[in-house]
Amino acid sequence: MNRRDFFSSAALLGAAAAVGGSVKAESDSSACPTKLRLSSQLGIIPGDSIPEKLAKIKDWGCEAVEWGGDVVGCAEERRKMADDAGLLSSVICWGSHNGDMCSEDVSKRQPGIDDLKRAIEAAGILGCVGVIYVPAFNGQTKLNNFEIRQRCLEFLPEMGQFALAHNTKIILEPLCRMEAFFLRQVADGAAIARDCNGEAGPDGGISVMGDFYHMDTEETSQMGAFICGGPYMRHVHLAGGVAAPRRTLPGQNCTRFVDGFRGLKMIGYKYFCSFECGVDGDKMVEVPKSIAFLRDQWEQA
Amino acid sequence: MNRRDFFSSAALLGAAAAVGGSVKAESDSSACPTKLRLSSQLGIIPGDSIPEKLAKIKDWGCEAVEWGGDVVGCAEERRKMADDAGLLSSVICWGSHNGDMCSEDVSKRQPGIDDLKRAIEAAGILGCVGVIYVPAFNGQTKLNNFEIRQRCLEFLPEMGQFALAHNTKIILEPLCRMEAFFLRQVADGAAIARDCNGEAGPDGGISVMGDFYHMDTEETSQMGAFICGGPYMRHVHLAGGVAAPRRTLPGQNCTRFVDGFRGLKMIGYKYFCSFECGVDGDKMVEVPKSIAFLRDQWEQA
Numbered sequence: 001m002n003r004r005d006f007f008s009s010a011a012l013l014g015a016a017a018a019v020g021g022s023v024k025a026e027s028d029s030s031a032c033p034t035k036l037r038l039s040s041q042l043g044i045i046p047g048d049s050i051p052e053k054l055a056k057i058k059d060w061g062c063e064a065v066e067w068g069g070d071v072v073g074c075a076e077e078r079r080k081m082a083d084d085a086g087l088l089s090s091v092i093c094w095g096s097h098n099g100d101m102c103s104e105d106v107s108k109r110q111p112g113i114d115d116l117k118r119a120i121e122a123a124g125i126l127g128c129v130g131v132i133y134v135p136a137f138n139g140q141t142k143l144n145n146f147e148i149r150q151r152c153l154e155f156l157p158e159m160g161q162f163a164l165a166h167n168t169k170i171i172l173e174p175l176c177r178m179e180a181f182f183l184r185q186v187a188d189g190a191a192i193a194r195d196c197n198g199e200a201g202p203d204g205g206i207s208v209m210g211d212f213y214h215m216d217t218e219e220t221s222q223m224g225a226f227i228c229g230g231p232y233m234r235h236v237h238l239a240g241g242v243a244a245p246r247r248t249l250p251g252q253n254c255t256r257f258v259d260g261f262r263g264l265k266m267i268g269y270k271y272f273c274s275f276e277c278g279v280d281g282d283k284m285v286e287v288p289k290s291i292a293f294l295r296d297q298w299e300q301a
Numbered sequence: 302m303n304r305r306d307f308f309s310s311a312a313l314l315g316a317a318a319a320v321g322g323s324v325k326a327e328s329d330s331s332a333c334p335t336k337l338r339l340s341s342q343l344g345i346i347p348g349d350s351i352p353e354k355l356a357k358i359k360d361w362g363c364e365a366v367e368w369g370g371d372v373v374g375c376a377e378e379r380r381k382m383a384d385d386a387g388l389l390s391s392v393i394c395w396g397s398h399n400g401d402m403c404s405e406d407v408s409k410r411q412p413g414i415d416d417l418k419r420a421i422e423a424a425g426i427l428g429c430v431g432v433i434y435v436p437a438f439n440g441q442t443k444l445n446n447f448e449i450r451q452r453c454l455e456f457l458p459e460m461g462q463f464a465l466a467h468n469t470k471i472i473l474e475p476l477c478r479m480e481a482f483f484l485r486q487v488a489d490g491a492a493i494a495r496d497c498n499g500e501a502g503p504d505g506g507i508s509v510m511g512d513f514y515h516m517d518t519e520e521t522s523q524m525g526a527f528i529c530g531g532p533y534m535r536h537v538h539l540a541g542g543v544a545a546p547r548r549t550l551p552g553q554n555c556t557r558f559v560d561g562f563r564g565l566k567m568i569g570y571k572y573f574c575s576f577e578c579g580v581d582g583d584k585m586v587e588v589p590k591s592i593a594f595l596r597d598q599w600e601q602a
Contacts, residue, residue, distance in 0.1 A: 145446040146482050181447050187488045187529065190521040220491040224528030228488065228521050 034265050036298040038291060039064035039090035039274035044249065046283045050078070054085035060288050064090040066274040067126065072115075075122035082126070089126035090272040091171060091235050094119045094133055096180075099140025102151045113155060116170075117162055124166030129271050130207060130234050131163070132171045137180045148182050149192065156196045160205025169207045171234045176217040176242075184218040186210045187228035194232065202231035209235035211276070212255060216241025222260030230267050236260075238294065239277035247277040249286055251293035261301030335566050337599040339592065340365035340391035340575035345550065347584045351379070355386035361589055365391040367575040368427065373416075376423035383427070390427035391573040392472060392536050395420045395434060397481075400441025403452045414456060417471075418463055425467030430572050431508060431535050432464070433472045438481045449483050450493065457497045461506025470508045472535050477518040477543075485519040487511045488529035495533065503532035510536035512577070513556060517542025523561030531568050537561075539595065540578035548578040550587055552594035562602035 040057050042065065047053035057065055065087050071078050072092075082089050100112030116133065123131045135152055136143070143151060156170065163169050172189040174180075183189055189208035197204025208229050212222070219225040226233060240248035241255040250257065264273075273294075279286050341358050343366065348354035358366055366388050372379050373393075383390050401413030417434065424432045436453055437444070444452060457471065464470050473490040475481075484490055490509035498505025509530050513523070515538075520526040527534060541549035542556040551558065565574075574595075580587050 185486065185488050185492070187486050187521065187525065191486070191519060194521055218492060219529065220488065220495055220533065221529045221531050224488065224525050224531065227525030227528060230522050230525065232521065 034268055034270060036261070036295060037064070037270070037272050038062040038294070039066050039088075039272040040287075041066045041068070041093065041274065041276050044275055044277060044279050044283060044287060046287075051081055051085065054081055054087055058085050058087055060291055062087070062291070064088040064272050064274070066090045066272075066276070067092045067128070069094045069119065071126065072118050072122045075125035079126050089123075089128045090274050091128050092119055092123050092126070092131045093276070094131050096134040096137050096140060099136035101155055102136045102141045102143055102148045104142040109155070113159070116159060120159070120163050120166050120168060120170075123163075123168040128168050130169035130171035132173050132209065132235065134173050134175060134180055134183070136182050137175075138178075145182055152192055153195055156192075156206050157198070157204075160196055163205040169205050169234055172206065172208045173211060173237075174208070174214060174218065175211070176214040178217075179214075184214070185228075186215070186219065186225040186233075190229045190232040206232075207234035208232045209237065210260070211237035211239065212250075212257060212260060213237065213239035213241050213247045213277070215260070216255055222257075223263035223266070226260055226263030226267060226269070233264075233267060233269055234271050236264070236269075236271075236273040237276040238273050239275070249275070249277050249279045249290045250297075251290045252280055252286070257294060257297040258300045261298050265301055335569055335571060337562070337596060338365070338571070338573050339363040339595070340367050340389075340573040341588075342367045342369070342394065342575065342577050345576055345578060345580050345584060345588060347588075352382055352386065355382055355388055359386050359388055361592055363388070363592070365389040365573050365575070367391045367573075367577070368393045368429070370395045370420065372427065373419050373423045376426035380427050390424075390429045391575050392429050393420055393424050393427070393432045394577070395432050397435040397438050397441060400437035402456055403437045403442045403444055403449045405443040410456070414460070417460060421460070421464050421467050421469060421471075424464075424469040429469050431470035431472035433474050433510065433536065435474050435476060435481055435484070437483050438476075439479075446483055453493055454496055457493075457507050458499070458505075461497055464506040470506050470535055473507065473509045474512060474538075475509070475515060475519065476512070477515040479518075480515075485515070486529075487516070487520065487526040487534075491530045491533040507533075508535035509533045510538065511561070512538035512540065513551075513558060513561060514538065514540035514542050514548045514578070516561070517556055523558075524564035524567070527561055527564030527568060527570070534565075534568060534570055535572050537565070537570075537572075537574040538577040539574050540576070550576075550578050550580045550591045551598075552591045553581055553587070558595060558598040559601045562599050566602055 040062055042053050045053040045056050047056055065082055097112040097115055100108040119131045135148055159170055174183045174185055174189045177184055193206040193208050196206040238250050240250055240253040341363055343354050346354040346357050348357055398413040398416055401409040420432045436449055460471055475484045475486055475490045478485055494507040494509050497507040539551050541551055541554040
């Protein structure tokens with residue numbers, strides 16, 4: 001058995017539940033091997049209407065759609081569109097709300113919390129895994145890293161409870177330093193989630209995700225990052241890394257995904273990997289090509 | 302093959318070089334399996350003199366001694382003592398020099414750099430893997446996290462070159478938030494090392510370590526942390542975690558090491574794991590017991 005075969009072998013998947021003291025698969029992973037469950041934002045998908053785009057996502061073999069913050073207020077309608085297309089809803093990519101919850105201006109905080117709650121309610125209606133939340137992009141707060149972390153621990157536990165009550169989660173998104181210095185690594189996001197959740201641990205309402213584009217800048221190991229994320233992992237963004245230097249469609253630059261996919265297999269990851277990127281060339285040709293590329297990367301992992 | 306056997310198997314060691322795109326073993330790990338190479342600081346070792354303590358370290362099956370900053374100025378003498386005892390020197394545990402290199406008071410910086418260079422020279426004489434450096438303990442600088450990181454990237458590359466010229470490295474030590482909020486996770490330290498080293502990557506002069514005590518507070522996965530450290534890993538501190546709540550001798554509280562040791566095996570780690578802790582009870586009894594405990598944990602990994 002050579003190294004590649006070793007890491008591709010069913011034995012590795014079977015052993016996933018043994019990886020890490022704090023990492024557990026929720027089912028017997030040897031009986032139910034982890035698979036690549038694809039999702040996409042609407043932007044890169046051709047079509048003149050949301051239903052047209054959803055039909056394409058389905059045709060191309062994805063299981064889910066990733067919504068933007070504009071879904072708040074029309075969640076029932078979007079849910080019906082997804083249902084009609086035979087798709088699940090992966091997450092709402094929501095953002096930071098101008099960093100208001102972590103603003104030094106305390107008057108901004110409650111309106112941000114109220115809006116985040118509305119997004120959580122929408123996620124509940126849509127059946128989303130979670131709502132992606134960025135505590136603060138660069139320049140959105142005068143609080144320093146220590147203070148932002150303290151602030152997260154103040155308000156996120158209650159938001160996590162609110163999310164759980166709606167059968168969803170808050171998903172912290174580590175970005176790269178050019179966008180958000182506060183949170184840049186999956187391990188850090190996972191530790192914040194753990195600290196927020198207390199005794200509930202990974203079953204609590206705060207979770208984390210990884211974005212291959214940001215990870216290209218910030219992580220030394222895709223696999224290590226995802227193992228640190230472990231049972232707190234609830235979403236993955238797919239995009240080529242900084243070599244472009246911009247978010248490209250997977251396969252359109254030098255970013256490879258095998259190492260990270262190995263990590264996802266090792267933790268028994270069962271949530272979505274979702275396109276958040278641009279496309280060079282004809283979307284009708286390039287997106288299916290990217291999906292085939294990713295499935296091959298997954299096979300190699 | 303059950304899960305425990307799987308992770309204990311030679312196949313896993315043989316595959317170590319395949320773990321992580323950026324992780325490589327420097328030799329064929331199937332021919333030369335990773336072993337637990339123990340080292341100790343002098344504090345927990347009984348004896349009325351350094352040579353007496355070194356003899357104990359050797360008798361108890363350790364390979365190396367970890368020196369304190371007091372070794373600067375008498376490195377030749379200590380080198381002879383280690384040689385006479387049949388021991389290697391693992392590292393110099395040096396510290397932050399009051400955070401001077403990252404002080405907002407620029408007049409403090411050069412004296413700190415000069416003293417760090419003297420420690421590096423001593424490490425070269427001793428044949429140490431590296432000099433442990435903490436950029437700033439809490440309260441030692443008014444710079445915020447962003448500014449401290451920028452400052453590290455300003456002066457560490459040159460210090461790394463200086464270290465390489467003395468056949469040693471700077472080893473960044475992530476601590477826990479109670480001691481040093483700036484650097485708390487192995488993945489973060491590894492990323493700083495990578496950014497400092499530029500094209501030299503893991504072959505550059507800046508490296509990272511993990512300390513099981515701090516990791517108990519800050520990391521969600523010992524294994525994930527060490528995989529993120531990967532080829533930048535140059536040292537490990539052994540101590541029980543926060544449950545005590547203080548640094549205890551491994552085996553004297555609930556901290557387990559199997560998950561982290563698995564990570565070290567996966568990256569083909571070949572440097573030292575060194576005691577930095579206290580002891581409850583009779584050192585003559587407890588330290589050998591701890592060594593046996595750690596060797597058993599390594600076997601299980």
